[in-house]
Amino acid sequence: MLKKAITTLSIILASFAFVTTSYAEHHGMKKDIVDVAAENGSFNTLVAAVKAAGLVETLKGEGPFTVFAPTDEAFANLPSGTVEMLLKPENKDKLVAVLTYHVVSGKVLAADVAKIDSAATVQGEMVMVKVTDGRVMINNAKVIMADVAASNGVIHVIDTVLLPK
Template identity: 75%
Template sequence: MLNKFIAVLSLMVASLAFMPAAFAGHHNEGDHGMKKDIVDVAAENGSFNTLVAAIKAAGLVDTLKSEGPFTVFAPTDEAFAKLPEGTVEMLLEPENKDKLASILTYHVVSGKVMSTDVVKIDSATSVQGEMLMVEVVDGNVMINNAKIIMADVKASNGVIHVIDTVLMPK
């Protein structure tokens, strides 16, 4: 339990220290009156261009702009760049829309799960249907093989936790 508490504290401190400027205005606001949904927050940040393009290609914009709430484990552009060459381009092709949607919905959990809640669980069911494993390794909160590098980015319809690796369903 102490390990998980330290991990939450580390996440919160790291989130404040390394928060991209585009998130700064939204991070600590309450949900009331907030107008930017998950898609808007990600699009304005500049570190999620690939994710936003993928959300559009998969036809998930309206879903992720809906009331929710959702928890999104959002891979950065750098996370997508770690995939084998040509993977992103292949997934963005219209004939791969279903596969792309499956991968993206694997990054989403129903409900608003803040970092203080994430560390209390060992797994969560993704919107895609498969389980995501949650564990603390060396003070870092891991979702499968991805490290949460910024937590609790609030949006009007949920929360974003930024991850360093694209999650792939089985």
């Protein structure tokens, strides 16, 4: 019960942070996908992984990109040692594969989701997209916040790390 309350509070606080960021962007202060994620504070693991994989410049590029961004909590829910293993230099290829599996070329907004049932990731595999009871799912991950604007695309916050086959 306490864990669920803490999780709910974390999601609410993350939502306020994104609302502030989105509001600022509508007033000319555009930030790219990496900057939006880094400044939010809920994506420390994702940002560290993007740096370790050498993908910062790519995700700061022109795009547009759609990023399904797992929260720190989503990374914490992976089996023990998984993140540490992926961050090792000798596992960079695996890390790049996992991270690029979270990215789709182009800007796919929540309104577009009803029109698709899958999307090709930059990694090369497809992710499944479905709407159930008003909740958008990307494979087995719930979208907990959609359409977070960035200057070079859009972020959809997810509650689970997507793992390619």
